[in-house]
Amino acid sequence: MRTHPRAIGLLVGYGLDRVFADPRRWHPVAGFGTTALRVEHILHRDNRAVGVVHSVALIGSAAALGVGSSRVAVRLGAPAEAALIAVATWAALGGTSLSRVGRRMADHLDNEDLDSARALLPSLCGRDPDLLDSDGLARAALESIAENTSDATVGVLVWGALAGAPGILAYRASNTLDAMIGYRSPKYLRFGWAAARIDDVLNLLPARVTGVATVTAAHSVHGSPARALKMWRRDAAKHPSPNAGVAEASAAGALGLQLGGRTQYRHGVENRPTLGDGPSPTAPDLRRAVALSTRVQELSAVASAILAVAIGQARIRRRRRA
Numbered sequence: 001m002r003t004h005p006r007a008i009g010l011l012v013g014y015g016l017d018r019v020f021a022d023p024r025r026w027h028p029v030a031g032f033g034t035t036a037l038r039v040e041h042i043l044h045r046d047n048r049a050v051g052v053v054h055s056v057a058l059i060g061s062a063a064a065l066g067v068g069s070s071r072v073a074v075r076l077g078a079p080a081e082a083a084l085i086a087v088a089t090w091a092a093l094g095g096t097s098l099s100r101v102g103r104r105m106a107d108h109l110d111n112e113d114l115d116s117a118r119a120l121l122p123s124l125c126g127r128d129p130d131l132l133d134s135d136g137l138a139r140a141a142l143e144s145i146a147e148n149t150s151d152a153t154v155g156v157l158v159w160g161a162l163a164g165a166p167g168i169l170a171y172r173a174s175n176t177l178d179a180m181i182g183y184r185s186p187k188y189l190r191f192g193w194a195a196a197r198i199d200d201v202l203n204l205l206p207a208r209v210t211g212v213a214t215v216t217a218a219h220s221v222h223g224s225p226a227r228a229l230k231m232w233r234r235d236a237a238k239h240p241s242p243n244a245g246v247a248e249a250s251a252a253g254a255l256g257l258q259l260g261g262r263t264q265y266r267h268g269v270e271n272r273p274t275l276g277d278g279p280s281p282t283a284p285d286l287r288r289a290v291a292l293s294t295r296v297q298e299l300s301a302v303a304s305a306i307l308a309v310a311i312g313q314a315r316i317r318r319r320r321r322a
Helices: 005-020 028-043 048-076 078-092 095-110 114-123 134-181 193-202 204-221 225-238 244-255 283-321
Strands: 259-265 268-275
Touching (some): 005 078, 005 134, 095 114, 095 283, 134 244, 134 283, 225 244, 225 268, 244 259
Antiparallel strands (some): 259 268
């Protein structure tokens, strides 16, 4: 505890998410989203510079909260540092809730309850569910699970290891803003540009950690690590996102599926390049995707704790040399 509170806090926070998932009331991320929406109502202009101010102010405020709370925790001692990291990690993680929604979607599709499946889809992604059949819903849900495994879990853990509570809060704020305004729609094309670009930068490392973990975990869903790696290297760059392509292409390879294609959002249609070889996803594939996501989360939690220990040890060595 004395030398590695960050690593301990990350593992405890990950365990809390596995047990309790997201809080149903007073969720800090939901509170941030509400605040961001209010600020947007005041600041919104069809202007990139205003969007930069909006995003930097909100993400910077989250980081500042993390810095202030971390300074207090350091003064209180290592147990307080670990507790702060654990609470921040639990509040920011969304992996367990993601898996639960994925299973519920699979249940609805198995029961051919398309109305319930369509009602559930907006909690996973921004596509228009009314235009999707059973296979379209399965594909939308599976692609969202693959991408959000990186966004909702791996990114939180990686930035927690690298920068503690400030990293966790800033990353989650960026990811939430991107989900709110990082679209190519007429309303957000300019105003949301900064939110999307900041999120791209912050996810460069987590997405690739997700890719490595997906390749490693492919065997757990009776997939091929070699194929997961091949699809990552071959297809990830086709995706319009520099990070989602890594998560989705490696997942497609691990599951032996083909993702991408015509994608219907509420703001319009995007013709996405295909990722992977094989059939398009169907309802049974969702359960394998959830199992893969869970394994990737577990591997990432361990890897992030090891990274936090390595960073802590490096700091100790520097202090001793000084």
